[in-house]
Amino acid sequence: MGEQPAVIATQAPHPEAGPHVGEPGAAEKPDSAVVRDSLGVGIAVGLSGFAFGVTAVGNGLSLLQACALSLLVFTGASQFALVGALAGGGNPVTAAAGAFFLGMRNAFYGLRLSQLLAMPRWVRPFGAHWVIDETTAVTLAQPTRRARRIGFAVTGLTLYVLWNLTTLLGALGAEAIGDTEAWGLDAAGPATFLALLAPMLRTATERAVAALAVLLGLGLLPVLPAGVPVLVAALAAPLVLFVQGRRTTTEGTGR
Amino acid sequence: MTIWIAIAVTAVGCYAVKLLGLLVPAGVVERPLVKRMAALLPVALLAALTAQQTFADGSQMVLDAKAAGLAAAAVALLLRAPFLVIIAAAVVVTAGVRAIGG
Numbered sequence: 001m002g003e004q005p006a007v008i009a010t011q012a013p014h015p016e017a018g019p020h021v022g023e024p025g026a027a028e029k030p031d032s033a034v035v036r037d038s039l040g041v042g043i044a045v046g047l048s049g050f051a052f053g054v055t056a057v058g059n060g061l062s063l064l065q066a067c068a069l070s071l072l073v074f075t076g077a078s079q080f081a082l083v084g085a086l087a088g089g090g091n092p093v094t095a096a097a098g099a100f101f102l103g104m105r106n107a108f109y110g111l112r113l114s115q116l117l118a119m120p121r122w123v124r125p126f127g128a129h130w131v132i133d134e135t136t137a138v139t140l141a142q143p144t145r146r147a148r149r150i151g152f153a154v155t156g157l158t159l160y161v162l163w164n165l166t167t168l169l170g171a172l173g174a175e176a177i178g179d180t181e182a183w184g185l186d187a188a189g190p191a192t193f194l195a196l197l198a199p200m201l202r203t204a205t206e207r208a209v210a211a212l213a214v215l216l217g218l219g220l221l222p223v224l225p226a227g228v229p230v231l232v233a234a235l236a237a238p239l240v241l242f243v244q245g246r247r248t249t250t251e252g253t254g255r
Numbered sequence: 256m257t258i259w260i261a262i263a264v265t266a267v268g269c270y271a272v273k274l275l276g277l278l279v280p281a282g283v284v285e286r287p288l289v290k291r292m293a294a295l296l297p298v299a300l301l302a303a304l305t306a307q308q309t310f311a312d313g314s315q316m317v318l319d320a321k322a323a324g325l326a327a328a329a330v331a332l333l334l335r336a337p338f339l340v341i342i343a344a345a346v347v348v349t350a351g352v353r354a355i356g357g
Contacts, residue, residue, distance in 0.1 A: 044337060044338055044339060045338060047339060048338060048339060048342060051342050051346075061258060065258055065259070065262060068262055068266075069262055069265070069266075072262070072266035072270075073262070073265050073266050073269050073270075074269075075269055075273075077297070077300075077301065078265060078269055080304075081300070081304055082261060082262070082265050084304065084307070084308050086258060086261060088307075088311075088313060089313060091257070092257045092258070092260045092261035092264065093260075093261075093264065095261045095265075096261045096264035096265045096268065098300065098304075099265045099268075099269065100264075100265060100268040100269060100272075101296060101300060102297060102300050102301075103265075103268065103269035103272055103273070104272050104293065104296065105293055105294075105296065105297045106269070106272055106273045106276060107272040107273065107275050107276035107279075107293075108276060108290065108293045108294075109276060110272075110273055110274070110275065110276020110277040111276045111277075111279065113276070113277065114276065114277045114278075119277065124274065124277045124278060125274060127277065128270065128273040128274040128276075128277050129270065129273065131273045131276060131277065132273075181353070182350070182353065183346070183350050184320070184324060184345070184346040184347060184348070184349030184350030184351070184353060185346055185350075186321065186349070187309075187320075187321050187324035187325065187328075187345040187346050187348075187349035188342050188345065188346055189308050190304070190305050190308040190309045190321065190324075190325055190328075190345070191324065191325060191328040191341060191342050191344075191345030191346070192342060193301045193304045193305040193308065194301075194305050194325060194328050194329065194332065194341075195328065195332060195338055195341045195342070196297075196301055197298065197301040197302055197305060198329075198332045200294075200297065200298050200301070201298070205295070206295065206298050209295050209298045209299050209302070210298050210299070210301075210302035211302070212299070213298070213299035213300070213302040213303040213306075214302050214303060214305075214306040216303065217302070217303030217304070217306050217307050218303075218306050218307065218310060218311065218316065221307065221311055221314045221315075221316070222314050222315075226313070226314065229303070229307070230300065230303050230304060230307065233299055233300070233302070233303035234296055234299045234300050234303070235299075236295075236299040236302075236303075237292060237295035237296045237298065237299045238292065240295070241288070241291060241292065241295065
């Protein structure tokens with residue numbers, strides 16, 4: 001992606017461009033504006049750790065386990081998925097597999113970010129923990145390398161601190177109120193998934209994948225062990241791609 | 256104990272893929288098909304998870320207050336509400352429907 005610098009001016013300039021080349025087409029953006037954008041995202045999403053803490057404890061995890069997940073996993077969708085799978089009675093490995101597959105998208109964010117941020121090698125093991133949806137979104141939106149580095153660092157730090165703090169508060173709150181279902185808090189998990197999913201449904205392909213995954217995920221529940229239907233539903237992605245590939249091939253040969 | 260095992264496996268796995276992305280040279284995985292798959296996999300997983308956590312209780316299908324909550328979240332999404340408002344809409348409506356339904 002970063003190899004074609006000429007595409008759009010607001011997109012990433014050439015990552016290999018030396019320091020003296022400047023960054024043609026990239027408007028300067030004041031540091032304070034970058035920090036403001038980053039704080040906005042970091043605070044808004046960071047606060048939703050509260051929903052995770054509540055959901056985790058509501059689904060039978062201990063306070064320590066909820067906090068360990070936010071500290072060590074730190075990628076929201078995977079955390080919610082793991083908690084849901086464990087509550088559904090899935091075995092730990094199947095549950096972890098679903099969470100892991102969801103987390104795989106972060107590898108592709110990392111590919112993009114390593115070009116844009118040009119992190120020194122020794123920083124990467126530390127920076128890696130913050131490679132998630134939100135930090136990537138903020139970083140990609142910045143015009144210069146300096147702005148991107150500030151954006152990544154400020155969003156990452158704000159989000160990490162707040163997410164863990166609100167997880168703790170949510171877990172404490174859930175322990176205090178006891179019956180989280182009476183408060184409708186069990187709806188927080190699926191609503192989070194929906195909010196993450198909606199912006200991804202841009203074209204017919206994504207919608208077809210989502211529809212097929214829903215059918216597989218619900219349809220297979222009675223016949224497969226807990227946690228497995230979600231993994232089978234993931235096959236909706238290659239299936240739709242395969243069908244689409246065949247269709248374009250047949251159209252291409254002009255039948 | 257099984258919960259701790261799941262947490263440990265998830266933590267190690269999720270960290271490993273994050274680090275992998277930063278360390279691997281871009282050309283190795285940046286093929287169009289791999290990128291398409293990477294973009295579509297979360298779509299499939301999130302859709303299945305949303306449906307299951309709304310309409311399933313264990314291996315049973317259920318239609319309860321959560322469905323109303325999720326519909327409220329969908330409306331909030333269509334109105335481009337902020338993330339927290341979307342979650343709050345789902346929670347409040349679910350609680351409200353449960354309170355009315357007894």
